[in-house]
Amino acid sequence: MPKVNVSKRVTISDVAREAGVAQMTVSRVVNGGNYVSAGVQKRVREAIEKLGYQPNEAARILKGQKARIIGLIVPTLADAFFSACANSVQDVAARHDYMTLIQTSSSRAEVETSEIDMMVSRNVAGLILIPMEQKASPRLAEVQASGVPIVTLDRVIKGLNANEVLVENVQGAEDAVRHLIWHGHKKIACLGYDTELLPIQERIEGYTHAMKEAGLQTYVWKVESSKAIAPLLQRKLQGPQPPTALFTLNNVTTIQTLHTLQALGIRLPKDLAMVGFDDIDLASLLTVPITVVRQSAHELGRTGAKLLFDMIRASASPKDAPKTRLVLPTELVLRNSCGCKTPITELAPKSH
Amino acid sequence: MPKVNVSKRVTISDVAREAGVAQMTVSRVVNGGNYVSAGVQKRVREAIEKLGYQPNEAARILKGQKARIIGLIVPTLADAFFSACANSVQDVAARHDYMTLIQTSSSRAEVETSEIDMMVSRNVAGLILIPMEQKASPRLAEVQASGVPIVTLDRVIKGLNANEVLVENVQGAEDAVRHLIWHGHKKIACLGYDTELLPIQERIEGYTHAMKEAGLQTYVWKVESSKAIAPLLQRKLQGPQPPTALFTLNNVTTIQTLHTLQALGIRLPKDLAMVGFDDIDLASLLTVPITVVRQSAHELGRTGAKLLFDMIRASASPKDAPKTRLVLPTELVLRNSCGCKTPITELAPKSH
DNA sequence: TTGAAAGCGCTAACAC
DNA sequence: GTGTTAGCGCTTTCAA
Numbered sequence: 180m181p182k183v184n185v186s187k188r189v190t191i192s193d194v195a196r197e198a199g200v201a202q203m204t205v206s207r208v209v210n211g212g213n214y215v216s217a218g219v220q221k222r223v224r225e226a227i228e229k230l231g232y233q234p235n236e237a238a239r240i241l242k243g244q245k246a247r248i249i250g251l252i253v254p255t256l257a258d259a260f261f262s263a264c265a266n267s268v269q270d271v272a273a274r275h276d277y278m279t280l281i282q283t284s285s286s287r288a289e290v291e292t293s294e295i296d297m298m299v300s301r302n303v304a305g306l307i308l309i310p311m312e313q314k315a316s317p318r319l320a321e322v323q324a325s326g327v328p329i330v331t332l333d334r335v336i337k338g339l340n341a342n343e344v345l346v347e348n349v350q351g352a353e354d355a356v357r358h359l360i361w362h363g364h365k366k367i368a369c370l371g372y373d374t375e376l377l378p379i380q381e382r383i384e385g386y387t388h389a390m391k392e393a394g395l396q397t398y399v400w401k402v403e404s405s406k407a408i409a410p411l412l413q414r415k416l417q418g419p420q421p422p423t424a425l426f427t428l429n430n431v432t433t434i435q436t437l438h439t440l441q442a443l444g445i446r447l448p449k450d451l452a453m454v455g456f457d458d459i460d461l462a463s464l465l466t467v468p469i470t471v472v473r474q475s476a477h478e479l480g481r482t483g484a485k486l487l488f489d490m491i492r493a494s495a496s497p498k499d500a501p502k503t504r505l506v507l508p509t510e511l512v513l514r515n516s517c518g519c520k521t522p523i524t525e526l527a528p529k530s531h
Numbered sequence: 532m533p534k535v536n537v538s539k540r541v542t543i544s545d546v547a548r549e550a551g552v553a554q555m556t557v558s559r560v561v562n563g564g565n566y567v568s569a570g571v572q573k574r575v576r577e578a579i580e581k582l583g584y585q586p587n588e589a590a591r592i593l594k595g596q597k598a599r600i601i602g603l604i605v606p607t608l609a610d611a612f613f614s615a616c617a618n619s620v621q622d623v624a625a626r627h628d629y630m631t632l633i634q635t636s637s638s639r640a641e642v643e644t645s646e647i648d649m650m651v652s653r654n655v656a657g658l659i660l661i662p663m664e665q666k667a668s669p670r671l672a673e674v675q676a677s678g679v680p681i682v683t684l685d686r687v688i689k690g691l692n693a694n695e696v697l698v699e700n701v702q703g704a705e706d707a708v709r710h711l712i713w714h715g716h717k718k719i720a721c722l723g724y725d726t727e728l729l730p731i732q733e734r735i736e737g738y739t740h741a742m743k744e745a746g747l748q749t750y751v752w753k754v755e756s757s758k759a760i761a762p763l764l765q766r767k768l769q770g771p772q773p774p775t776a777l778f779t780l781n782n783v784t785t786i787q788t789l790h791t792l793q794a795l796g797i798r799l800p801k802d803l804a805m806v807g808f809d810d811i812d813l814a815s816l817l818t819v820p821i822t823v824v825r826q827s828a829h830e831l832g833r834t835g836a837k838l839l840f841d842m843i844r845a846s847a848s849p850k851d852a853p854k855t856r857l858v859l860p861t862e863l864v865l866r867n868s869c870g871c872k873t874p875i876t877e878l879a880p881k882s883h
Numbered sequence: 884t885t886g887a888a889a890g891c892g893c894t895a896a897c898a899c
Numbered sequence: 900g901t902g903t904t905a906g907c908g909c910t911t912t913c914a915a
Contacts, residue, residue: 190908201886203864207909238908240589241891248632248653255618257829259812262614266607269635278649281601281633283621297630298583300540301600365888416583437816460611464789466818479668542892553902558894566900590892593907 189232197471198226240302247488248278250298250306254286258429259460260476261309264332267480268307276490277304288312293518295319299327305487307332315339328490331481333376342490342503344483346376348456349470351509354383355454356426358470359509360393362518364424364452368398368415370436371428372405382428382456408435409442419498423452430457433469441466448518458512468514472482478507497512541584550578580635592654598695599632601652606638611812612782612828616684620659622780626880627840629656639731640664646878651679652678653731657839659684665727667691668870670682680842684835686729694842694855696835700730700808703824704737708778708808708861710822712745716776716804718751720767722788724757733809734780747760760787768797777805782809787823795817795869800870810864818868832861 191209195202200219207215208223208298215223228231240282250270253261280298285290287313296318298306305328315338323329329341369386373379383399390397402411409446415421427433433455445451447467458473482505493500513519521526543561547554552571559567560575567575578584592598603620605613621631632650638644640663648670649659664671667690675681681693711719721738723873727729742749754763759760767773779785785807797803799819810825834857846853865871 192908199639202908203886203910210910214884235593235908236653237589237592239910240588241593241908242910243891255615256608256621257618259611261613262611262617265614265633266609266635269608269633273634278632279635280630281617281621282625282630283618296585301588301630356868433815434816437813440818453889459813461786461789461813461817462913463816464786464793465813466814543890554892555903556901562894564889568900570901587892590907591894593892593909595907596894656896
């Protein structure tokens with residue numbers, strides 16, 4: 180266990196004195212021990228051990244090194260999807276012996292921008308974003324050009340040469356909608372907000388494609404925010420010719436819809452069939468277990484972080500790697516809200 | 532060879548030159564502007580604005596200042612309770628213009644210890660923990676003595692003079708159990724793991740007190756981990772004289788229990804009544820809406836972070852504040868698993 | 884292979 | 900009020 184003396188921290192010169200060498204030699208040993216004879220190296224290591232020396236990161240950074248810290252910006256940690264993602268990123272970072280500086284953008288692009296600046300000014304070794312900003316600011320391009328690797332998760336930033344980890348949104352949405360069509364539904368609506376974001380757009384695209392492919396008319400219900408879901412549903416479902424099935428575009432929409440349906444006394448799946456994008460906790464314990472397109476937040480975070488550390492390692496060597504885009508699969512989890520009679524056999528919550 | 536500084540950052544001396552003053556004057560302005568004439572101050576601020584100067588934190592830290600960063604250690608971010616808490620802490624920190632260094636201890640005390648060391652070695656201005664370690668190591672006492680404010684959430688560290696934000700666990704558990712007793716139950720069991728942790732112990736204490744007060748025998752079922760819940764329940768509930776009611780000691784236990792009951796075909800509340808500690812997402816949408824003791828993760832994080840920033844501010848001035856312990860209230864949320872006929876009227880998820 | 888010297892950008896302490 | 904000086908602990912550069 181590394182001991183740190185809080186009161187007066189051991190510095191490199193303490194170690195140098197102890198080992199009877201120059202600071203520079205200690206520095207060389209600490210940084211890999213190149214061009215240091217075995218004997219001296221041993222002596223220095225013993226001194227380091229004896230004194231409990233830990234390099235001062237502030238001094239290193241001041242000399243232009245990168246911090247052993249990565250930055251992570253997510254829209255919020257109050258959403259289970261993003262926090263599961265953050266958990267995995269943090270986990271991978273810890274395995275690489277890096278710490279994680281977390282900020283939440285509160286889904287606001289301008290907040291995100293200033294947070295990126297703060298992180299860069301702290302010399303983070305890399306940046307992982309679930310970006311709200313859709314297009315690259317000159318500032319961000321500059322950050323990247325200055326050698327800070329950037330990975331975006333779930334979404335992309337246009338005009339930025341960052342690596343990306345995305346999800347099979349089109350395919351997943353198609354699977355969901357085709358399944359509803361297979362159940363015999365003709366009038367299937369699609370509901371969501373944040374429709375300017377790539378994943379939502381892709382899900383709408385998947386919905387639209389599956390509907391057109393079946394020769395069906397599309398009904399894309401876009402709302403401003405999650406708060407507008409209940410009023411819209413109430414109006415649409417109690418109006419003339421309501422749809423017989425609904426495809427909800429993310430977890431929050433699914434949950435809001437469930438609450439609204441309950442309040443309206445609309446029963447799943449007989450009054451309305453439903454499939455949602457994003458699995459939700461306890462989905463199998465609900466009055467009507469919800470059929471969903473599952474995407475793994477854990478995988479998203481883990482994959483993104485691993486990618487980032489590959490980049491951090493690579494940025495030490497001069498060769499430029501091409502832009503990488505990883506796309507993770509989705510899985511249609513059949514439960515009962517779609518109309519399936521599938522018995523629910525999930526004994527325990529899915530493991531993260 | 533000239534230095535290849537890709538992003539030539541603006542330093543204090545650039546600003547000084549621009550404003551026609553000494554570096555020290557710029558430093559004074561940046562740090563509050565004491566002893567600087569209004570005119571000079573204005574000129575310096577304009578130069579800062581014009582050049583886009585941002586102080587280099589590494590240099591500040593090297594000079595012995597604290598970083599504008601707080602450290603936060605939680606057991607995991609994959610649990611909604613802890614991530615909601617982390618979200619609030621981060622939010623308060625951002626309002627104070629601090630960043631948040633997050634680590635997860637994976638519920639392991641020794642991991643936590645080394646994470647604290649890493650954070651301290653980065654000169655964090657303060658530390659917020661949901662600690663796994665129950666008693667103060669000499670190391671931690673030393674950290675605190677060196678002037679790093681520490682706040683623990685949800686739990687305490689014995690022998691440490693840290694400030695604490697706790698929850699009315701005893702009272703909450705008593706409310707829950709008394710309610711079950713009020714419903715006429717005599718044999719009420721209490722189930723959970725992590726029984727060495729303060730909040731769980733307090734909940735057991737509340738359970739025990741309420742039972743004894745009613746002249747009832749207690750049945751405390753302690754298991755090693757959440758994985759042991761299903762086997763134990765199966766054995767106990769299908770054995771002779773099963774209890775008629777169950778009090779689950781935290782959210783994970785509640786959820787595991789629900790899954791197990793479903794698999795066992797045991798119906799709430801007629802086969803078994805149940806109240807859980809911790810509200811769970813979607814509780815009102817479950818087959819049987821679950822009655823719970825609600826505690827606010829949001830409040831816990833927010834209160835803890837505010838307390839920490841009070842301490843950070845106070846530590847600038849020399850007067851010592853006494854140890855503070857804040858205890859947040861809980862609320863018994865009546866739904867149906869306890870046997871109540873309460874109609875569920877929650878239209879939307881509770882706001883965080 | 885080793886060491887000495889020169890700062891990185893900032894601020895405490897002391898001049899003026 | 901304002902400026903000058905002297906490092907904080909480390910690594911880059913260059914000399915030995």
